[in-house]
Amino acid sequence: MTTELVHPDRLQKLAALREAGVDPFPARGVENEPIATLIASGGTQAAPGARIGTQACIAGRLLALRDFGKLMFAPVLDLTGKLQVGFQKARLESWWERRKWLDGGDLVGVRGELGHTQKGELTLWASEVVLLAKSLAPPPEKWHGLSDVEQRYRRRYVDLWASEGVRAVFVLRSRMVSLVRRFLEARGFLEVETPTLHPIAGGATARPFVTHHNALDADFYLRIAPELYLKRLIVGGLERVFEVSRNFRNEGISTRHNPEFTMLELYQAQADFRHMMAHTEELLEHLARELLGRTQLEFRGKPYDLKAPFPRRRYDELFRAANGCELHERAAVARRAQELGITLPPRPGASAEAHHWALATEVFDHTVEPLLEGPMFVTHFPTPISPLAKCDPADARFTERFELFLGGMELANAFSELNDPEEQQRRFAEQVASKDPEAPGEVDLDYVQALEYGMPPTGGLGIGLDRLAMVLANQDSIRDVLLFPTLRPLGKD
Protein backbone atom coordinates (compact mmCIF):
# COMPACT_ATOMS: atom_id res chain seq x y z
CA MET A 1 0.00 0.00 0.00
CA THR A 2 2.90 2.33 0.65
CA THR A 3 6.25 2.90 -0.97
CA GLU A 4 9.66 1.50 -0.18
CA LEU A 5 10.41 4.60 1.89
CA VAL A 6 8.20 3.40 4.71
CA HIS A 7 10.06 1.79 7.57
CA PRO A 8 8.48 -1.42 8.98
CA ASP A 9 9.17 -0.38 12.59
CA ARG A 10 7.12 2.72 12.05
CA LEU A 11 4.23 0.66 10.70
CA GLN A 12 4.34 -1.37 13.90
CA LYS A 13 4.19 1.81 15.97
CA LEU A 14 1.31 2.97 13.81
CA ALA A 15 -0.59 -0.22 14.58
CA ALA A 16 0.21 0.08 18.30
CA LEU A 17 -1.09 3.64 18.35
CA ARG A 18 -4.35 2.64 16.70
CA GLU A 19 -4.74 -0.30 19.06
CA ALA A 20 -4.37 2.10 21.98
CA GLY A 21 -7.12 4.28 20.51
CA VAL A 22 -4.80 7.04 19.29
CA ASP A 23 -5.58 8.40 15.82
CA PRO A 24 -2.15 8.81 14.17
CA PHE A 25 -3.67 11.18 11.59
CA PRO A 26 -6.21 13.25 13.53
CA ALA A 27 -8.55 15.57 11.67
CA ARG A 28 -7.86 18.59 13.86
CA GLY A 29 -4.70 20.53 14.52
CA VAL A 30 -3.91 22.42 17.71
CA GLU A 31 -4.03 26.11 18.50
CA ASN A 32 -0.36 26.87 18.53
CA GLU A 33 1.90 29.87 18.88
CA PRO A 34 4.75 30.49 16.45
CA ILE A 35 8.02 29.34 17.98
CA ALA A 36 9.68 32.62 17.06
CA THR A 37 7.35 34.59 19.34
CA LEU A 38 8.14 32.27 22.25
CA ILE A 39 11.85 32.66 21.62
CA ALA A 40 11.42 36.42 21.48
CA SER A 41 9.66 36.47 24.85
CA GLY A 42 11.67 33.74 26.57
CA GLY A 43 14.81 35.69 27.36
CA THR A 44 17.86 34.00 28.82
CA GLN A 45 18.27 32.07 32.01
CA ALA A 46 20.12 35.01 33.54
CA ALA A 47 17.47 37.46 32.39
CA PRO A 48 14.23 35.52 31.91
CA GLY A 49 11.62 37.05 29.62
CA ALA A 50 7.97 37.67 30.26
CA ARG A 51 6.81 34.22 29.19
CA ILE A 52 9.02 32.12 31.45
CA GLY A 53 6.86 30.05 33.76
CA THR A 54 3.71 30.51 31.62
CA GLN A 55 1.84 27.97 29.52
CA ALA A 56 2.40 27.74 25.78
CA CYS A 57 1.50 25.42 22.91
CA ILE A 58 3.61 24.75 19.85
CA ALA A 59 3.11 22.55 16.80
CA GLY A 60 5.83 21.27 14.54
CA ARG A 61 8.12 18.50 13.47
CA LEU A 62 10.19 16.45 15.90
CA LEU A 63 13.73 16.58 14.56
CA ALA A 64 15.45 14.22 17.01
CA LEU A 65 14.80 12.40 20.27
CA ARG A 66 17.27 12.28 23.13
CA ASP A 67 15.89 9.82 25.66
CA PHE A 68 17.40 9.54 29.17
CA GLY A 69 14.93 7.04 30.57
CA LYS A 70 12.98 9.37 32.83
CA LEU A 71 13.76 12.50 30.81
CA MET A 72 13.75 13.22 27.11
CA PHE A 73 14.68 16.21 24.98
CA ALA A 74 13.56 16.88 21.43
CA PRO A 75 13.97 19.89 19.14
CA VAL A 76 10.72 20.85 17.42
CA LEU A 77 10.71 22.87 14.20
CA ASP A 78 7.95 25.07 12.83
CA LEU A 79 8.01 27.66 10.04
CA THR A 80 9.34 30.33 12.35
CA GLY A 81 12.05 28.49 14.23
CA LYS A 82 13.24 25.69 16.44
CA LEU A 83 12.50 25.15 20.13
CA GLN A 84 13.59 22.38 22.48
CA VAL A 85 10.85 20.44 24.20
CA GLY A 86 11.66 18.72 27.50
CA PHE A 87 9.65 15.64 28.48
CA GLN A 88 9.80 14.63 32.15
CA LYS A 89 8.31 11.37 33.39
CA ALA A 90 7.09 13.14 36.52
CA ARG A 91 4.94 15.53 34.48
CA LEU A 92 3.73 12.92 31.96
CA GLU A 93 3.17 9.80 34.07
CA SER A 94 0.28 8.29 32.06
CA TRP A 95 1.81 9.19 28.69
CA TRP A 96 5.36 8.13 29.45
CA GLU A 97 5.37 4.67 27.85
CA ARG A 98 3.85 6.12 24.66
CA ARG A 99 7.01 8.11 23.98
CA LYS A 100 8.31 4.85 22.48
CA TRP A 101 5.83 5.31 19.66
CA LEU A 102 7.32 8.65 18.68
CA ASP A 103 9.91 8.93 15.94
CA GLY A 104 12.06 11.65 14.49
CA GLY A 105 10.02 13.33 11.78
CA ASP A 106 6.66 12.98 13.56
CA LEU A 107 4.43 16.04 13.68
CA VAL A 108 3.35 16.88 17.19
CA GLY A 109 1.56 19.49 19.25
CA VAL A 110 3.05 20.17 22.67
CA ARG A 111 1.52 22.13 25.54
CA GLY A 112 3.65 22.95 28.53
CA GLU A 113 5.47 25.47 30.62
CA LEU A 114 8.19 27.66 29.18
CA GLY A 115 11.46 27.48 31.10
CA HIS A 116 15.18 26.90 30.80
CA THR A 117 17.44 23.89 31.25
CA GLN A 118 20.45 23.80 33.55
CA LYS A 119 22.60 24.78 30.60
CA GLY A 120 20.33 27.75 29.97
CA GLU A 121 18.52 26.62 26.83
CA LEU A 122 14.97 27.84 26.41
CA THR A 123 12.76 24.75 26.75
CA LEU A 124 9.07 23.98 26.70
CA TRP A 125 8.50 21.52 29.56
CA ALA A 126 5.69 19.35 28.22
CA SER A 127 2.54 18.61 30.15
CA GLU A 128 0.53 17.40 27.14
CA VAL A 129 1.68 15.83 23.87
CA VAL A 130 -0.55 15.29 20.84
CA LEU A 131 0.48 13.33 17.76
CA LEU A 132 -0.65 15.42 14.80
CA ALA A 133 0.63 13.13 12.04
CA LYS A 134 2.81 10.05 12.08
CA SER A 135 5.88 10.12 9.84
CA LEU A 136 6.25 6.70 8.25
CA ALA A 137 9.32 7.52 6.18
CA PRO A 138 12.47 8.04 8.20
CA PRO A 139 14.10 11.47 8.03
CA PRO A 140 17.54 11.92 6.50
CA GLU A 141 20.73 11.80 8.49
CA LYS A 142 20.40 14.28 11.29
CA TRP A 143 23.30 16.61 10.90
CA HIS A 144 24.08 16.43 7.20
CA GLY A 145 20.48 16.66 6.11
CA LEU A 146 20.01 15.85 2.44
CA SER A 147 23.25 16.51 0.63
CA ASP A 148 22.64 14.62 -2.59
CA VAL A 149 21.69 17.52 -4.80
CA GLU A 150 19.28 15.48 -6.87
CA GLN A 151 17.48 14.20 -3.78
CA ARG A 152 17.27 17.75 -2.44
CA TYR A 153 15.49 18.93 -5.59
CA ARG A 154 13.31 15.89 -6.09
CA ARG A 155 12.25 15.78 -2.44
CA ARG A 156 12.16 19.44 -1.59
CA TYR A 157 9.46 18.68 0.96
CA VAL A 158 12.18 16.96 3.00
CA ASP A 159 14.97 19.37 2.14
CA LEU A 160 12.94 22.29 3.45
CA TRP A 161 13.02 21.04 7.02
CA ALA A 162 15.99 18.69 7.03
CA SER A 163 18.64 20.98 5.58
CA GLU A 164 19.77 24.07 7.41
CA GLY A 165 19.10 27.37 5.65
CA VAL A 166 16.96 26.07 2.81
CA ARG A 167 13.69 27.46 4.14
CA ALA A 168 15.31 30.84 4.74
CA VAL A 169 16.09 31.15 1.03
CA PHE A 170 12.50 30.58 0.02
CA VAL A 171 11.10 32.78 2.76
CA LEU A 172 13.40 35.51 1.47
CA ARG A 173 12.27 34.94 -2.10
CA SER A 174 8.62 35.15 -1.09
CA ARG A 175 9.22 38.37 0.80
CA MET A 176 11.15 39.75 -2.16
CA VAL A 177 8.22 39.22 -4.54
CA SER A 178 5.85 40.70 -2.00
CA LEU A 179 8.06 43.78 -1.65
CA VAL A 180 8.21 44.15 -5.43
CA ARG A 181 4.43 44.20 -5.59
CA ARG A 182 4.12 46.79 -2.83
CA PHE A 183 6.88 48.91 -4.39
CA LEU A 184 5.05 49.06 -7.71
CA GLU A 185 1.56 49.44 -6.29
CA ALA A 186 2.81 52.41 -4.29
CA ARG A 187 3.82 53.97 -7.62
CA GLY A 188 0.43 53.49 -9.21
CA PHE A 189 1.07 50.26 -11.13
CA LEU A 190 -1.70 47.72 -11.70
CA GLU A 191 -0.85 44.04 -11.50
CA VAL A 192 -2.33 42.21 -14.49
CA GLU A 193 -2.37 38.71 -15.92
CA THR A 194 -1.86 38.11 -19.61
CA PRO A 195 -2.03 34.84 -21.57
CA THR A 196 0.49 32.07 -21.16
CA LEU A 197 -0.71 30.40 -24.36
CA HIS A 198 0.50 32.48 -27.30
CA PRO A 199 -0.34 31.94 -30.97
CA ILE A 200 3.00 33.59 -31.86
CA ALA A 201 6.03 33.37 -29.56
CA GLY A 202 7.14 36.99 -29.37
CA GLY A 203 8.63 39.61 -27.09
CA ALA A 204 12.04 37.92 -26.94
CA THR A 205 14.29 35.68 -28.99
CA ALA A 206 14.13 32.15 -27.68
CA ARG A 207 12.97 28.72 -28.73
CA PRO A 208 9.47 28.12 -27.39
CA PHE A 209 7.61 25.09 -26.13
CA VAL A 210 4.76 24.10 -28.40
CA THR A 211 1.45 22.69 -27.26
CA HIS A 212 -1.89 21.97 -28.86
CA HIS A 213 -5.45 22.94 -28.04
CA ASN A 214 -7.81 20.17 -29.05
CA ALA A 215 -11.13 21.99 -29.33
CA LEU A 216 -9.61 24.82 -31.37
CA ASP A 217 -7.37 22.33 -33.18
CA ALA A 218 -4.60 24.92 -32.98
CA ASP A 219 -1.00 24.98 -31.84
CA PHE A 220 0.04 27.40 -29.13
CA TYR A 221 3.39 28.42 -27.74
CA LEU A 222 4.03 28.75 -24.02
CA ARG A 223 4.99 32.38 -23.60
CA ILE A 224 8.65 33.30 -23.81
CA ALA A 225 7.83 36.82 -22.56
CA PRO A 226 4.66 38.77 -21.72
CA GLU A 227 5.96 41.95 -23.36
CA LEU A 228 3.70 42.30 -26.36
CA TYR A 229 0.52 41.70 -24.36
CA LEU A 230 1.49 44.16 -21.66
CA LYS A 231 2.12 46.85 -24.27
CA ARG A 232 -1.29 46.14 -25.77
CA LEU A 233 -2.61 47.11 -22.34
CA ILE A 234 -0.72 50.40 -22.54
CA VAL A 235 -2.51 51.01 -25.86
CA GLY A 236 -5.68 50.17 -23.96
CA GLY A 237 -4.99 53.01 -21.54
CA LEU A 238 -3.97 51.08 -18.44
CA GLU A 239 -0.89 53.37 -18.40
CA ARG A 240 1.04 51.58 -15.62
CA VAL A 241 0.97 47.78 -15.57
CA PHE A 242 3.16 44.99 -14.33
CA GLU A 243 3.09 41.23 -14.36
CA VAL A 244 5.00 38.60 -12.42
CA SER A 245 5.28 36.29 -15.37
CA ARG A 246 6.28 32.65 -15.54
CA ASN A 247 8.06 32.31 -18.87
CA PHE A 248 9.05 29.16 -20.71
CA ARG A 249 12.05 28.74 -22.97
CA ASN A 250 12.95 25.49 -24.63
CA GLU A 251 16.68 25.82 -24.17
CA GLY A 252 19.55 24.55 -22.11
CA ILE A 253 19.60 24.13 -18.34
CA SER A 254 22.43 25.61 -16.31
CA THR A 255 23.16 27.24 -12.98
CA ARG A 256 21.63 30.40 -14.49
CA HIS A 257 18.84 28.90 -16.63
CA ASN A 258 15.73 26.90 -15.90
CA PRO A 259 13.20 26.07 -18.64
CA GLU A 260 10.52 27.90 -16.69
CA PHE A 261 11.51 31.05 -14.88
CA THR A 262 9.90 34.14 -13.45
CA MET A 263 10.27 37.66 -14.75
CA LEU A 264 8.90 40.93 -13.57
CA GLU A 265 7.84 43.07 -16.50
CA LEU A 266 6.45 46.56 -16.11
CA TYR A 267 5.34 49.26 -18.55
CA GLN A 268 4.75 52.91 -17.83
CA ALA A 269 3.19 55.47 -20.16
CA GLN A 270 4.89 58.88 -20.44
CA ALA A 271 8.16 57.28 -19.32
CA ASP A 272 11.33 56.21 -21.11
CA PHE A 273 14.40 54.10 -20.43
CA ARG A 274 15.81 56.66 -18.02
CA HIS A 275 12.77 56.31 -15.79
CA MET A 276 13.23 52.53 -15.98
CA MET A 277 16.83 52.95 -14.86
CA ALA A 278 15.66 54.93 -11.85
CA HIS A 279 13.02 52.30 -11.02
CA THR A 280 15.64 49.56 -11.26
CA GLU A 281 18.08 51.31 -8.96
CA GLU A 282 15.44 52.25 -6.44
CA LEU A 283 13.86 48.82 -6.41
CA LEU A 284 17.14 46.94 -5.97
CA GLU A 285 18.37 49.24 -3.23
CA HIS A 286 14.98 49.03 -1.51
CA LEU A 287 14.95 45.21 -1.66
CA ALA A 288 18.47 44.93 -0.28
CA ARG A 289 17.67 47.25 2.61
CA GLU A 290 14.39 45.53 3.44
CA LEU A 291 15.63 41.95 3.09
CA LEU A 292 19.24 42.25 4.24
CA GLY A 293 19.18 45.45 6.24
CA ARG A 294 22.00 46.89 4.12
CA THR A 295 22.98 47.49 0.51
CA GLN A 296 26.26 45.57 0.63
CA LEU A 297 26.03 41.88 -0.14
CA GLU A 298 28.14 38.93 -1.16
CA PHE A 299 27.40 36.88 -4.24
CA ARG A 300 29.50 33.98 -5.52
CA GLY A 301 32.26 34.96 -3.14
CA LYS A 302 32.51 38.58 -4.26
CA PRO A 303 31.24 41.78 -2.67
CA TYR A 304 28.63 44.01 -4.32
CA ASP A 305 26.80 47.14 -3.33
CA LEU A 306 23.25 47.83 -4.49
CA LYS A 307 23.32 51.44 -3.35
CA ALA A 308 22.10 53.70 -6.16
CA PRO A 309 23.19 55.08 -8.52
CA PHE A 310 24.80 52.30 -10.53
CA PRO A 311 27.49 53.17 -13.09
CA ARG A 312 26.42 53.51 -16.74
CA ARG A 313 28.52 52.57 -19.76
CA ARG A 314 27.60 52.62 -23.43
CA TYR A 315 27.51 49.33 -25.33
CA ASP A 316 29.75 50.58 -28.14
CA GLU A 317 32.31 52.01 -25.72
CA LEU A 318 32.58 48.74 -23.83
CA PHE A 319 32.89 46.95 -27.14
CA ARG A 320 35.68 49.22 -28.32
CA ALA A 321 37.56 49.02 -25.02
CA ALA A 322 37.48 45.23 -24.94
CA ASN A 323 38.13 44.54 -28.61
CA GLY A 324 40.02 47.49 -30.01
CA CYS A 325 37.70 47.89 -32.94
CA GLU A 326 34.47 49.66 -33.81
CA LEU A 327 31.19 47.84 -33.44
CA HIS A 328 30.11 48.85 -36.94
CA GLU A 329 33.25 47.85 -38.84
CA ARG A 330 32.21 44.58 -40.40
CA ALA A 331 35.65 43.40 -41.46
CA ALA A 332 37.24 44.23 -38.11
CA VAL A 333 34.49 42.52 -36.15
CA ALA A 334 34.70 39.45 -38.37
CA ARG A 335 38.47 39.33 -37.81
CA ARG A 336 38.01 39.68 -34.07
CA ALA A 337 35.40 36.90 -34.05
CA GLN A 338 37.84 34.67 -35.88
CA GLU A 339 40.53 35.43 -33.29
CA LEU A 340 38.16 34.40 -30.56
CA GLY A 341 37.15 31.25 -32.38
CA ILE A 342 33.53 32.34 -32.60
CA THR A 343 31.46 30.70 -35.30
CA LEU A 344 27.75 31.01 -35.96
CA PRO A 345 25.36 28.24 -36.90
CA PRO A 346 24.63 28.50 -40.63
CA ARG A 347 21.56 30.54 -41.53
CA PRO A 348 20.87 30.12 -45.23
CA GLY A 349 19.45 33.28 -46.71
CA ALA A 350 20.50 35.59 -43.89
CA SER A 351 21.68 39.01 -45.02
CA ALA A 352 25.25 40.26 -44.52
CA GLU A 353 23.80 42.85 -42.17
CA ALA A 354 22.10 40.24 -40.01
CA HIS A 355 25.26 38.15 -39.98
CA HIS A 356 27.38 41.07 -38.84
CA TRP A 357 25.14 41.89 -35.91
CA ALA A 358 24.81 38.32 -34.81
CA LEU A 359 28.62 38.10 -34.84
CA ALA A 360 29.07 41.43 -33.04
CA THR A 361 26.66 40.32 -30.32
CA GLU A 362 28.64 37.13 -29.88
CA VAL A 363 31.90 39.04 -29.59
CA PHE A 364 30.35 41.35 -27.00
CA ASP A 365 28.95 38.46 -25.00
CA HIS A 366 32.37 36.77 -24.95
CA THR A 367 34.60 39.73 -24.30
CA VAL A 368 32.54 42.15 -22.24
CA GLU A 369 29.74 40.40 -20.37
CA PRO A 370 31.81 38.04 -18.22
CA LEU A 371 33.85 40.99 -16.97
CA LEU A 372 30.89 43.06 -15.85
CA GLU A 373 30.97 42.63 -12.09
CA GLY A 374 28.53 45.46 -11.62
CA PRO A 375 26.04 46.43 -10.75
CA MET A 376 26.36 48.30 -14.03
CA PHE A 377 23.95 49.60 -16.64
CA VAL A 378 25.06 48.85 -20.18
CA THR A 379 23.23 51.39 -22.33
CA HIS A 380 22.43 52.12 -25.97
CA PHE A 381 22.28 48.64 -27.43
CA PRO A 382 22.59 48.52 -31.24
CA THR A 383 19.30 48.91 -33.10
CA PRO A 384 19.56 45.66 -35.11
CA ILE A 385 19.55 43.56 -31.95
CA SER A 386 16.81 45.59 -30.26
CA PRO A 387 13.72 45.14 -32.44
CA LEU A 388 11.25 46.43 -29.85
CA ALA A 389 13.23 49.47 -28.66
CA LYS A 390 13.00 53.06 -29.81
CA CYS A 391 16.06 54.53 -31.51
CA ASP A 392 18.26 57.11 -29.82
CA PRO A 393 17.05 60.42 -31.32
CA ALA A 394 20.71 61.51 -31.58
CA ASP A 395 21.92 58.38 -33.41
CA ALA A 396 19.54 55.87 -34.99
CA ARG A 397 22.20 53.14 -34.98
CA PHE A 398 21.58 52.78 -31.25
CA THR A 399 18.50 52.45 -29.09
CA GLU A 400 17.29 53.85 -25.82
CA ARG A 401 17.90 50.55 -24.12
CA PHE A 402 19.91 49.23 -21.21
CA GLU A 403 20.65 45.99 -19.48
CA LEU A 404 21.71 45.68 -15.86
CA PHE A 405 24.62 43.33 -15.16
CA LEU A 406 25.76 41.93 -11.85
CA GLY A 407 28.30 39.17 -11.35
CA GLY A 408 28.56 38.65 -15.12
CA MET A 409 24.85 37.93 -15.21
CA GLU A 410 22.09 39.86 -16.93
CA LEU A 411 19.56 40.90 -14.30
CA ALA A 412 17.38 43.42 -16.12
CA ASN A 413 16.57 44.65 -19.61
CA ALA A 414 14.69 47.84 -20.38
CA PHE A 415 13.99 50.33 -23.11
CA SER A 416 11.95 53.16 -24.44
CA GLU A 417 9.30 51.20 -26.25
CA LEU A 418 9.06 51.48 -30.02
CA ASN A 419 5.56 52.81 -30.76
CA ASP A 420 5.79 53.62 -34.49
CA PRO A 421 3.72 50.87 -36.13
CA GLU A 422 5.41 51.16 -39.53
CA GLU A 423 8.88 50.95 -38.08
CA GLN A 424 7.83 48.10 -35.79
CA GLN A 425 6.51 46.15 -38.76
CA ARG A 426 9.75 46.78 -40.66
CA ARG A 427 11.87 45.59 -37.69
CA PHE A 428 9.73 42.48 -37.25
CA ALA A 429 10.13 41.73 -40.95
CA GLU A 430 13.92 42.08 -40.65
CA GLN A 431 13.87 39.70 -37.72
CA VAL A 432 11.92 37.11 -39.67
CA ALA A 433 14.29 37.59 -42.63
CA SER A 434 17.36 37.11 -40.41
CA LYS A 435 16.56 33.37 -40.35
CA ASP A 436 17.58 33.31 -36.71
CA PRO A 437 16.19 29.99 -35.47
CA GLU A 438 15.17 31.72 -32.26
CA ALA A 439 13.42 34.65 -33.90
CA PRO A 440 9.66 34.55 -34.38
CA GLY A 441 8.63 32.74 -37.55
CA GLU A 442 6.12 35.38 -38.51
CA VAL A 443 5.31 39.04 -37.94
CA ASP A 444 2.87 39.66 -35.08
CA LEU A 445 0.42 41.72 -37.12
CA ASP A 446 -2.09 41.99 -34.30
CA TYR A 447 0.55 43.75 -32.21
CA VAL A 448 1.37 46.09 -35.09
CA GLN A 449 -2.35 46.86 -35.40
CA ALA A 450 -2.49 47.67 -31.70
CA LEU A 451 0.28 50.22 -32.28
CA GLU A 452 -1.69 51.64 -35.21
CA TYR A 453 -4.29 52.83 -32.71
CA GLY A 454 -1.54 54.75 -30.91
CA MET A 455 0.64 53.83 -27.96
CA PRO A 456 1.90 56.71 -25.83
CA PRO A 457 5.63 57.14 -25.20
CA THR A 458 6.32 54.25 -22.86
CA GLY A 459 9.14 52.83 -20.83
CA GLY A 460 9.36 49.08 -20.22
CA LEU A 461 11.47 47.05 -17.82
CA GLY A 462 12.04 43.35 -17.26
CA ILE A 463 13.83 41.91 -14.23
CA GLY A 464 14.70 38.24 -13.80
CA LEU A 465 13.28 37.51 -10.37
CA ASP A 466 14.98 34.14 -10.00
CA ARG A 467 18.35 35.71 -10.64
CA LEU A 468 17.58 38.62 -8.36
CA ALA A 469 16.70 36.09 -5.65
CA MET A 470 20.04 34.35 -6.31
CA VAL A 471 21.87 37.61 -5.69
CA LEU A 472 19.89 38.61 -2.61
CA ALA A 473 20.06 35.14 -1.04
CA ASN A 474 23.66 34.52 -2.18
CA GLN A 475 22.82 31.29 -3.97
CA ASP A 476 25.14 30.16 -6.77
CA SER A 477 22.57 28.15 -8.71
CA ILE A 478 19.15 29.16 -9.98
CA ARG A 479 17.94 25.77 -8.80
CA ASP A 480 18.55 26.79 -5.23
CA VAL A 481 16.00 29.59 -5.52
CA LEU A 482 13.42 27.44 -7.33
CA LEU A 483 11.33 25.21 -5.07
CA PHE A 484 10.98 22.60 -7.78
CA PRO A 485 13.57 23.07 -10.51
CA THR A 486 13.03 21.22 -13.77
CA LEU A 487 14.53 17.72 -13.65
CA ARG A 488 14.45 14.83 -15.99
CA PRO A 489 11.44 12.65 -15.14
CA LEU A 490 12.40 9.40 -13.40
CA GLY A 491 12.15 6.21 -15.42
CA LYS A 492 9.37 3.78 -14.62
CA ASP A 493 11.46 0.66 -14.11
Added chain:
RNA sequence: GGGCGCAUAGCUCAGCCGGUAGAGCAACUGGCUUUUAACCAGUAGGUCCCAGGUUCGAUCCCUGGUGCGCUCACCA
Protein backbone atom coordinates in the same frame (compact mmCIF):
# COMPACT_ATOMS: atom_id res chain seq x y z
C1' G B 1 24.61 18.36 -27.65
C1' G B 2 30.41 18.00 -26.16
C1' G B 3 34.01 17.27 -22.02
C1' C B 4 34.98 15.90 -16.80
C1' G B 5 33.09 13.59 -12.45
C1' C B 6 29.65 10.85 -9.25
C1' A B 7 26.06 6.46 -8.25
C1' U B 8 27.73 1.08 -2.17
C1' A B 9 22.52 0.13 4.18
C1' G B 10 16.82 4.79 5.29
C1' C B 11 20.81 9.15 5.47
C1' U B 12 26.28 10.67 5.14
C1' C B 13 30.31 8.06 3.41
C1' A B 14 34.80 4.27 3.47
C1' G B 15 36.09 -0.09 0.69
C1' C B 16 43.97 -0.83 -0.92
C1' C B 17 46.61 -5.15 -6.22
C1' G B 18 39.90 -8.46 -8.69
C1' G B 19 38.69 -13.15 -3.88
C1' U B 20 30.44 -11.91 -2.76
C1' A B 21 31.06 -5.54 1.81
C1' G B 22 32.25 -1.73 6.48
C1' A B 23 31.74 2.85 9.83
C1' G B 24 28.84 6.90 11.86
C1' C B 25 23.87 8.58 12.17
C1' A B 26 18.75 6.68 11.87
C1' A B 27 15.98 1.94 13.49
C1' C B 28 15.33 -2.14 17.26
C1' U B 29 16.51 -4.24 22.67
C1' G B 30 18.45 -2.83 27.49
C1' G B 31 20.51 1.18 30.84
C1' C B 32 20.50 6.36 32.25
C1' U B 33 16.44 13.12 35.08
C1' U B 34 19.59 18.38 32.01
C1' U B 35 20.95 16.61 26.75
C1' U B 36 21.49 19.46 22.44
C1' A B 37 26.05 15.52 16.75
C1' A B 38 23.83 13.01 24.32
C1' C B 39 26.34 8.63 26.12
C1' C B 40 27.16 3.05 27.16
C1' A B 41 26.15 -2.23 25.73
C1' G B 42 23.87 -5.35 22.19
C1' U B 43 20.70 -6.54 17.55
C1' A B 44 19.07 -6.08 12.75
C1' G B 45 19.55 -3.84 8.07
C1' G B 46 22.64 -4.68 1.05
C1' U B 47 19.57 -6.08 -6.49
C1' C B 48 27.24 -2.48 -4.42
C1' C B 49 22.35 2.15 -10.42
C1' C B 50 21.01 -1.23 -14.95
C1' A B 51 22.59 -4.61 -19.06
C1' G B 52 26.40 -7.04 -21.35
C1' G B 53 31.79 -8.49 -21.61
C1' U B 54 36.80 -10.19 -19.69
C1' U B 55 37.99 -13.69 -15.70
C1' C B 56 38.05 -19.75 -12.05
C1' G B 57 35.94 -15.45 -9.61
C1' A B 58 33.74 -8.45 -10.71
C1' U B 59 31.44 -3.31 -5.95
C1' C B 60 36.42 -3.09 -8.29
C1' C B 61 38.64 -3.92 -15.05
C1' C B 62 36.13 -3.02 -20.20
C1' U B 63 31.69 -1.60 -23.33
C1' G B 64 26.88 0.29 -23.56
C1' G B 65 22.74 2.48 -20.99
C1' U B 66 20.15 5.43 -17.05
C1' G B 67 20.14 9.40 -13.49
C1' C B 68 22.59 13.53 -11.32
C1' G B 69 26.43 17.38 -10.65
C1' C B 70 30.18 20.61 -12.71
C1' U B 71 31.74 22.79 -17.16
C1' C B 72 31.59 24.41 -22.49
C1' A B 73 28.11 25.82 -26.21
C1' C B 74 23.12 28.47 -26.30
C1' C B 75 20.09 31.62 -23.69
C1' A B 76 17.73 35.50 -19.41
